[in-house]
Amino acid sequence: MALTRSQVEHVARLARLALTEAEKETYTEQLSRILDHVESMNRLDTSNVPPTYQAVALQNVLRGDEPHQSLDREKLLSQAPDHEAGCFKVPKITEG
Amino acid sequence: MTTKWETVIGLEVHVELSTHTKVWCSCKNEFGAEPNTNVCPVCAALPGALPVLNAEALAYTVKTGLALGCEIPHYAKFDRKNYFYPDSPTNYQISQLDLPLCRNGHVEITTADGNTKQVRIGRIQLETDAGKLLHAGDDVAEAHSSLVDFNRAGVPLIEIVSEPDMRSAEEALLYLTKLRAIVKYCGVSDVKMEEGSMRCDVNISIRPAGAEKYGTRAELKNVNSFSAVARGIEYEVRRQIAILEAGGTVDQETRSWRDAKGISVTLRSKEEAEDYRYFPEPDLPPIVLTDEEIDRVRQSLPELPDSIIHRLMNEYGLSAYDASIIVAEKELAEWFDRAVALAGAANAKTVANWQINEVNRVMNLKGLGPDQIPVSPEQVAGMLKLLEKGTISGKIAKTVFEKMIESGKDAETIVKEEGLTQVADEGELLKIALEIVSANPKVVEDWKSGKATAAQWFVGQMMKATRGRANPQLAMKLVTEALEKFTGQA
């Protein structure tokens, strides 16, 4: 399955990965080859086969509505690259 | 030539559930706390954290669905909706795509012209609220940085999606009002648009009247109040009609409502529309509900507004209008029922009048919420009993009412303490009447010459003399008697 460069660019944008021009080249080639191999799945007839999303079937895992002790804010923010006034600080949000 | 246009409206309403804890973790679900003080590894999306579903959030969702006439399927699951935004710690939202918890409900609305229609609800899904962004300067488009508070991240949200069944701003507001009341009655949310626990996105399109096909729709976001919904719809209708009448086509896009300016602006065009790459949530097993479990939730439903209105009209003969005021809030309806139980069904209309005209008036004046009704059903029922017996007059009753609110005491105590018992002793009243009549010969002359207000003036004086405690009808009768006696016109 040959991926085009523009498809790779689109996917990289969806995944928020800024690729260099060289990387776009390399990944286009590598991803195409990987997808080629994956195409082998299409040989299989799966028309009446339900997908399995969870190998060990569980259901209704629930918890009660009692509050626990939240994280200490100082501890939480000590990991933040930038923070101010008790909040995480981020640069200008350029899109809605 | 102007074609007749039809407006087509669908509403997506998000409601924050009022559980004690968030949907995937046990942090407090609390409005207005200091930023980032109700956060844990799960809702902050620290590496390694995992979601666990809050049983109460599940129950609240099913309850709401049942109250809105939905089918509750036996199997439901969660899905990840993938997109990057700083208010989303995981950069995906746990939501429900193809198998939501509720389907195919409806809300009945009655328009001013008396027509009833069903607005269909397509689905209700349980999902995750995002954190809050504070922009330097309050406008995301202009701020050079933003601050992120994750207190709200992880609060349970239900999204109620209507079908595009509404045709006007009026219908949209009726739907929203009724929806809000039903949700509030279920006790699952405080549904306050001003606090964000209820939010509304409007999908609106225009088509030629009588056409089958829908026109291109625009999604309107950032409508923060019921009145803004009306204003937004009216603007969009004008905007879209203008485009169509000029021969253009309406863009399918997301727009933001700017209430202060009274306009909507483009937020996201179709080209920029996100590809959410939904896939089933691997960290959460599905929800499998039995008929018994669903029925148990159904048993826990309160009597809902429409049903109460019906009952009040049929059992007590209240008008639809009066009944609708009483059911506007669950606490008011409960208050009414309790008061009628104490005062007797025969007095239901009287109770209703007192509630609508007096209790609600005071509440509006003092800005009291439905959980702050200033007088108890016991107090009002007690007062009505005294009125019925004739112990107090209607006028005195109003005084007693004010005092009951002030002091919290019951009517009987107040009447006793303040000596407000109605004077009904004919002999005593006649005596007083004669005294007043004889003291005011000029007014007697007025009465003799047929002046209509003269007798009333005497009654007024009698009320003064008895400090309002005279029975007004009796006072009028005895004034007339006294005057006739005095002027010899027996």
Place this chain on the structure above:
Amino acid sequence: MSASTYKLSATRLNRLFAAGELSAVEITESVLQRIEKVEPRVGAFLTVTAERALERARKLDGRRKGGDTEIGLLAGVPVAVKDNMCTEEVRTTCGSKILGGYVPPYDATVVERLRGSGAIIVGKTNMDEFAMGSSGENSAYGPVRNPWDLNRVPGGSSSGSAAAVAAEEVPLSLGSDTGGSIRQPAALCGIVGMKPTYGYVSRYGLVAFASSLDQIGPFARDVEDCARLFEVIAGPDRRDSTNANRTPHTIKFGGEPSLKGVKLGVPKEYFAAGIDPEVKARLEEAISQLQALGAEVDECSLPHTEHALAAYYIIAPAEASANLARFDGVKYGHRAENAAGMLEMYGKTRAEGFGPEVKRRIMIGTYALSSGYYDAYYKKAQQVRTLVMRDFEAAFSKFDALVTPTSPIPAWGLGEKTDDPLTMYLADVCTIPVNLAGVPGISVPCGFAGGLPVGMQLIGKHFDDHKLLQYAWAYEKVTTHTQARPSLEGGL
């Protein structure tokens, strides 16, 4: 303490500690010295928490001296933890630069359980970045070397955990297994490694790679030690909704090793083209040994095996693409400097922080889920998964367990397969189907191929982990492979 305290098994160390014959401090010091000596050659550890470990050892000794009779299953035993499991106040990197300096404010459930059993955590081990890799060469902090031949790979992604145990740096370690990341390095390093049934061990605190496939599991130099560690980490945990809420069986080893009455299947697809002839020979010898122990061995077929790899390389990256979205420079870890706005910040942060293999997988995963491709890739892969599971179900209606090679080839040279990601992926053909089905799998040493370790894999039904351990123990008792130790030669 003798010079070789660090060589003792966990079971022995625990017994000696409980009897008062060895102190926790002696044990820990011996292990820390060994780590210091060997690390320059192996590179198994990213963080060695010497001070904390000694502090803990002192506390344990104090409690035991003070008359505390409650001796945990791993009391006094040093353990290493793969660096994708959260350890409170100890730097956790997942082998990646994007978590630069991140220190978790909480312990993973397995870490809590280790502490509760009296284990002494001595450090965090090196790994392929975010558990993506099969060689140990994808770490942002340098490769791990195979103790049997320092010019060769130890396997991955739990490269450091495997190498540390093989090189006798620690008696026990924890790894994680998504497509073979415990079993394969165990085979390449000549030790025992197990992936429990999906849902047996809590994933809370394990930095997620592929949520429906990941499981934490033990590495040890013998089966009894492996079982002991498994018993400590497995069990109910309400913080993980995919946890099966099961308490593991207490396994008692002893008596005459026997596999009488045990039916073992040998799926022919695992011995297909591509298997090293020496590896095949070792497996055939092992199977003879199993028969000698009384097992009934028969050939069987898992016809969809060849498609399992393709399905895995869609499902795992797809889940990973969402799980790794949280690494965005907002809340923790690396943030790119001088970004003009959020879009640039996201893009640059993730480009700078993630290595090439991680980026590749995020992109495959994103593509497989994207509009227009979901049905052809993601949904299709999950349908193939169903077929793979049905293969196992059919096999388990006839057999108690299956026997296969763990890896079709022994350890290869560093740098040999790094040019073509696809060749690397093919290393996992024998292990991947097990993760798709969620069944348990264990790798035990079964000999050598040209001086390099070979592993035999036993695969069992859901929650038959205790049975696999019994079968493995019986095999171990009649062989000597788990007694071999590397000399740490070659390379550098």
